[in-house]
Amino acid sequence: MSKDFTVHLKYWRQNGPDAKGFFEERTLNTVNEHMSFLEMLDVLNEELQLEGKEPVEFDYDCREGICGCCNLVINGQAHGPKGGTPTCQVHMYNYKDGDTIVIEPPRAAAFPVIKDLVVDRSAFDRIIEAGGYVSVKTGSAEEANTHPVEKHKSDTAFDYATCIGCGACVAACPNASASLFTGAKIAHLGLMPQGEVERSKRVVAMVDQMEAEGFGDCSNFGECEAVCPQEISISAIAEMRKDYVKAVFS
Amino acid sequence: MPSFIKALKSQVGRKYVTGITGVFLMLFLIGHLGGNLTIFAGVHTFNNYTHHLENLGPLLYVIELVLAFLFIYHAVLGISIARNRKKARPESYNVYKTKGGPSHQTLASRSMAITGVIILVFLVIHIWQFKFGFGEELARYTHEGVDLPQLRARVIEAFTNPVSAFGYAFVLAMIILHLSHGFWSAFTSLGMKHGETSKKVQAAAYVFAIVLMLGFMFIPLYIFFTGGDGSLISY
Numbered sequence: 001m002s003k004d005f006t007v008h009l010k011y012w013r014q015n016g017p018d019a020k021g022f023f024e025e026r027t028l029n030t031v032n033e034h035m036s037f038l039e040m041l042d043v044l045n046e047e048l049q050l051e052g053k054e055p056v057e058f059d060y061d062c063r064e065g066i067c068g069c070c071n072l073v074i075n076g077q078a079h080g081p082k083g084g085t086p087t088c089q090v091h092m093y094n095y096k097d098g099d100t101i102v103i104e105p106p107r108a109a110a111f112p113v114i115k116d117l118v119v120d121r122s123a124f125d126r127i128i129e130a131g132g133y134v135s136v137k138t139g140s141a142e143e144a145n146t147h148p149v150e151k152h153k154s155d156t157a158f159d160y161a162t163c164i165g166c167g168a169c170v171a172a173c174p175n176a177s178a179s180l181f182t183g184a185k186i187a188h189l190g191l192m193p194q195g196e197v198e199r200s201k202r203v204v205a206m207v208d209q210m211e212a213e214g215f216g217d218c219s220n221f222g223e224c225e226a227v228c229p230q231e232i233s234i235s236a237i238a239e240m241r242k243d244y245v246k247a248v249f250s
Numbered sequence: 251m252p253s254f255i256k257a258l259k260s261q262v263g264r265k266y267v268t269g270i271t272g273v274f275l276m277l278f279l280i281g282h283l284g285g286n287l288t289i290f291a292g293v294h295t296f297n298n299y300t301h302h303l304e305n306l307g308p309l310l311y312v313i314e315l316v317l318a319f320l321f322i323y324h325a326v327l328g329i330s331i332a333r334n335r336k337k338a339r340p341e342s343y344n345v346y347k348t349k350g351g352p353s354h355q356t357l358a359s360r361s362m363a364i365t366g367v368i369i370l371v372f373l374v375i376h377i378w379q380f381k382f383g384f385g386e387e388l389a390r391y392t393h394e395g396v397d398l399p400q401l402r403a404r405v406i407e408a409f410t411n412p413v414s415a416f417g418y419a420f421v422l423a424m425i426i427l428h429l430s431h432g433f434w435s436a437f438t439s440l441g442m443k444h445g446e447t448s449k450k451v452q453a454a455a456y457v458f459a460i461v462l463m464l465g466f467m468f469i470p471l472y473i474f475f476t477g478g479d480g481s482l483i484s485y
């Protein structure tokens with residue numbers, strides 16, 4: 001059995017989108033290196049509840065790195081210290097006895113705080129609604145392999161399709177831009193023959209929606225790629241830009 | 251499909267235009283350095299070069315207008331992109347740290363707007379100093395029957411002053427910072443993928459920015475440290 005250790009937490013508290021937020025501090029003495037970051041927060045909430053206090057709200061669902069819910073900004077880094085890893089897969093062995101851990105929600109005008117560390121990411125849903133779909137023939141199922149696709153294209157499209165919509169790209173971008181998310185969605189559909197039909201319409205509608213939601217411009221900082229738990233490349237943004245120009249001149 | 255004007259105003263369009271205007275401004279700098287270095291090519295070469303520019307007549311105005319347009323459009327976009335930051339993230343982080351790795355978040359990329367504004371302020375002073383001589387008429391002289399402007403003397407005199415010489419060196423260092431990110435960023439804005447080529451382009455950016463600016467910097471510093479009559483300048 002590994003020994004328990006102590007961490008000092010400083011976490012964001014906010015009652016609603018328009019309420020004024022503040023930091024609350026608390027020292028946890030029973031942290032174990034095998035705990036995931038979220039389990040450490042469970043321990044925090046247990047302690048708070050035993051004292052009759054309100055638990056800290058944080059977002060999670062699968063806790064196995066699939067769903068993209070658990071987007072926390074930990075010591076100034078989206079999803080914590082490790083690359084290619086969502087918050088739920090960060091384990092407490094990344095910290096040592098006596099560490100101070102500052103936990104903030106992803107901050108963006110387009111992601112209003114619902115409560116504490118939970119933000120409303122429905123702006124992403126509306127970007128998808130604007131054009132993130134493909135036209136398919138209904139009726140009987142198509143023969144498999146009807147559409148030949150080059151291997152490298154389907155691989156690249158798949159890489160972009162792994163986006164779990166966690167919003168770490170927005171959280172980490174100094175401009176709060178949603179270009180990596182939007183670019184990944186546009187590229188994963190646009191690179192495949194099934195997505196060809198709406199390709200031009202899609203890029204324009206999704207870029208417009210991204211802007212309407214109040215996300216900032218892309219300045220090519222590339223920080224989004226560094227924090228993406230799926231390690232999606234900013235090449236997706238290049239695909240979006242190329243598709244956009246094609247749409248304008250077609 | 252969006253109209254061309256609407257596309258120019260979109261986030262994607264704005265980024266393209268920052269990139270394209272940035273590329274043209276860099277090309278301008280290469281030409282500008284070439285012209286400037288003729289100051290070391292004998293007493294009359296630089297003045298002759300100035301004279302040829304004057305002789306372009308209306309074409310010179312067209313070139314000046316295009317340059318002014320590039321600078322202003324680039325600056326307006328750059329500043330507005332930086333200002334949008336506050337709107338898109340009204341409440342900033344208490345702690346913020348880059349994750350490194352593939353990130354291009356550096357001192358250079360974070361200070362593009364600051365270095366840009368320094369360049370803009372410098373540009374006004376620079377034109378006022380050398381084109382308009384702070385309001386003083388430019389002396390002229392005749393050489394081999396040609397009426398030449400005495401711009402070379404004005405430049406040499408300016409750079410024997412430490413405020414001018416070191417002021418220019420400082421601004422040129424700021425341009426190194428601007429271009430060490432800007433060069434790579436422009437390619438990225440114009441569709442470059444993030445991979446092996448991109449790494450080479452970033453390396454090229456450092457070389458380009460440093461070599462170009464050391465070229466520019468050599469002129470004021472050489473003149474200052476030789477008191478205006480070093481062997482490269484006085485023959």
Ligand code: HEM
Pocket residue numbers: 218219220265266268269270272273275276279321324325326327328329331332362363365366367368369370428429431432433435436437439440
């Ligand atoms: C000699 C003059 C200049 C050159 C050669 C130059 C070059 C560049 C280049 C190549 C870029 C990258 C473009 C891109 O990201 O697509 C850039 C970006 C930028 N420039 Fe300049 N620039 C110059 C002057 C200025 C001025 C006068 C300003 C404004 C005040 C300015 C502000 C900016 C800003 C803020 C960016 C970053 C844009 C962003 O965040 O997306 N630059 N510049």
